[in-house]
Amino acid sequence: MFNKILILIIAIGMILSTGSVYFTLYGRDFFPVITIFLMSFLVFWRFIIGKDRRIISQYGFIGILLIIMVPFLIDFLNFVKSFQITFFYSLVVLLSFLIGKDNREKILKAYFSIMVVISAVSLIYFVINLYFWQSGGVANFISPLYKREAGSILVYPMWSVYDLKSWHFPRNMSIFYEPGAFAFHLIICIMLSFKYNKIKLLIIFIAAALTTFSTTMYLSLFFIFLYAVFYRGFRIMKPKYVVMVLILFVTIFSRLQSEGQNWNFLNMVRMATIEKFNPSSSSYNSMSGRMSYSYASLDMYLNSIILGNGHYSTHYKLDFSEMEGDATTTSSLFGLPAELGFFGIFCIFLYVRFFKSFKLFAVPITFLFLNGEFMAYTILMIFILAHQGEIFFFNILHHNRLRRTSANIYI
Numbered sequence: 001m002f003n004k005i006l007i008l009i010i011a012i013g014m015i016l017s018t019g020s021v022y023f024t025l026y027g028r029d030f031f032p033v034i035t036i037f038l039m040s041f042l043v044f045w046r047f048i049i050g051k052d053r054r055i056i057s058q059y060g061f062i063g064i065l066l067i068i069m070v071p072f073l074i075d076f077l078n079f080v081k082s083f084q085i086t087f088f089y090s091l092v093v094l095l096s097f098l099i100g101k102d103n104r105e106k107i108l109k110a111y112f113s114i115m116v117v118i119s120a121v122s123l124i125y126f127v128i129n130l131y132f133w134q135s136g137g138v139a140n141f142i143s144p145l146y147k148r149e150a151g152s153i154l155v156y157p158m159w160s161v162y163d164l165k166s167w168h169f170p171r172n173m174s175i176f177y178e179p180g181a182f183a184f185h186l187i188i189c190i191m192l193s194f195k196y197n198k199i200k201l202l203i204i205f206i207a208a209a210l211t212t213f214s215t216t217m218y219l220s221l222f223f224i225f226l227y228a229v230f231y232r233g234f235r236i237m238k239p240k241y242v243v244m245v246l247i248l249f250v251t252i253f254s255r256l257q258s259e260g261q262n263w264n265f266l267n268m269v270r271m272a273t274i275e276k277f278n279p280s281s282s283s284y285n286s287m288s289g290r291m292s293y294s295y296a297s298l299d300m301y302l303n304s305i306i307l308g309n310g311h312y313s314t315h316y317k318l319d320f321s322e323m324e325g326d327a328t329t330t331s332s333l334f335g336l337p338a339e340l341g342f343f344g345i346f347c348i349f350l351y352v353r354f355f356k357s358f359k360l361f362a363v364p365i366t367f368l369f370l371n372g373e374f375m376a377y378t379i380l381m382i383f384i385l386a387h388q389g390e391i392f393f394f395n396i397l398h399h400n401r402l403r404r405t406s407a408n409i410y411i
Contacts, residue, residue, distance in 0.1 A: 003045060007103065010038045011110035015118070018378040019181030021153070021160040021173075025146065032088070035379055039095040046100060056098075063393020064097040064386065070343045071311065078310035085311045085377055092379055096386035104387045111380075112192045115185055116201050118158065119208040122174035122182070125159040126211050130170055172211035180373050183209065183217035187369045190224060194232075195357045213272040215287070216372035220365055227361040290330045293318070294371070297334035301341070308341030311377070332381075333370035347376070350388040 013035030016022055020031065068090045075086045096104065128141070144154040154161050160173055173179040186209045193202035209217050277287060296318050300309060309317060315329050329335060336344035351370060355362040375381050 003042075004106075006038060006042055006045065007106050008110045008114075010035060010042065011107050011114055013038060014107070014111060014380045014383065015114060015175075015185070018375060018380040019176045019184060019373065021155055021175055021177045023177075025155075032379055036091060036095065039092075039099060042103060043095060043098045046098075046103065057390070057394055059397035060097065060390040060394045062397065063389050064093060066393070067386065067389045068093050071340055074307050074340055074343065075310045077307055078313065080310035080313070081316060089311070089377060089382055092382040093386040093389075096383045097390055101387070101390065104383070107383070108192065108387075109196070112189060112196065112198075115189045116204060118174055119186070119189070119204050121158050122172050123204070123208055123211065125156065125161070126170070126172045129161055171213045172208060174208070179212040179214045180216060181375075183212045183214040183220075184369065184373050184375055186212070186217065187220050187365065187372075190220075191355055191357050191365075213268055214372070215272055216368050218269065218273050220368045223361045223364050223368070224358070227358050227365075231359050231361075290371075293329065294331050294334040297331065297338040300338040301334070301344075304341060306341050308337065308339050308344055311339055313339050329374045331371045332374050332376040333367055335374055336370070336376055347385060350385055350392060353388050353392065354384050 013031055017031040017035055023031070071089060072086055075083060080086070099107075142156055144156050146155050147153065158175055160175060160177075162171060162173075171179040172182065174182045176182045176185070186205050189205045190202065190209070193199070193205060206221070209221060293314070297314050300314060300318065314335050333348065336347050338344070340347065348366070348370065352362050352366045355366045355369070358365050370376075
């Protein structure tokens with residue numbers, strides 16, 4: 001029982017450490033440090049209290065050592081400004097390995113369950129705020145915990161929102177610092193819904209995804225739709241449910257307007273997708289900034305293909321003032337190779353393996369997932385990397401040994 005509670009709290013810590021808006025209240029290091037402490041205690045509980053006698057896989061351990069030591073070597077050779085991220089990364093990888101594959105799977109299931117609650121609550125908050133924004137929105141019922149960025153973002157228990165009086169259209173960002181960060185988690189949860197065959201819960205995540213009005217989320221939904229058509233034949237989600245959800249959203253938004261702005265659902269989808277690529281649009285600054293960072297990171301990678309430039313090098317070596325739009329560190333897809341060289345490419349490969357439930361569409365969905373936000377060095381992402389890394393190296397090394405043994409027997 002205690003083990004289950006501990007796993008649940010670790011999953012909560014991972015969510016709060018990965019794009020949560022609450023870092024403003026407690027600082028960026030609070031939730032990661034608490035989560036690392038709990039993971040350490042889970043290792044202690046597993047081997048000392050629980051007396052787990054299972055031998056640690058030597059093949060998995062070899063892989064984990066490589067995943068730890070290669071970035072360490074890259075940072076050392078590149079004379080990075082601070083080794084804090086290096087030690088943080090190494091510790092999370094090691095703890096993720098030591099808690100064991102079974103516990104990691106349990107943490108992912110707990111993460112999934114918590115995100116169901118967070119997504120459902122966000123939808124309730126979103127609809128309330130949408131229909132009562134002129135008279136105060138959610139503030140009619142609950143007072144915000146605090147306000148961010150000069151009051152433009154209001155933070156409530158289990159939800160945060162742009163103040164609609166200072167924002168051009170409503171977007172659901174749940175407990176995260178922006179809708180794209182919420183989309184980051186939703187893409188993972190949609191994949192887990194398919195993996196766990198949780199069809200009814202999949203509808204909640206898709207509904208929440210539609211309310212983010214995130215370009216990355218919408219493009220990912222397009223490929224997820226193709227996956228459902230070509231690989232599932234809609235056996236998981238019948239077309240009538242998809243149509244019902246879309247009709248519901250179009251109806252909810254059909255009569256909403258804000259000071260002359262058209263909040264029609266289809267119009268807002270257009271603003272979040274097509275308008276993002278229109279140079280004359282106000283949304284284009286965000287897209288051009290992302291593209292500028294991606295181009296600069298790609299150029300940085302091509303100048304150091306093997307070793308990269310070290311952790312966070314794109315943050316302090318690139319001149320963002322020379323880039324177009326609202327450029328900042330936004331893309332793990334280009335940032336990882338630029339900072340970690342060939343190892344960064346290997347990390348992307350491991351993330352593709354994590355999304356392998358999407359079959360052929362795992363590649364474009366993973367690329368969109370990584371390109372959406374720079375979350376590569378959060379606990380959740382490092383945890384996933386270690387999880388996939390151990391499985392990959394165990395399969396490769398163990399199967400190679402079996403083949404050699406079989407060959408010797410045959411001879």
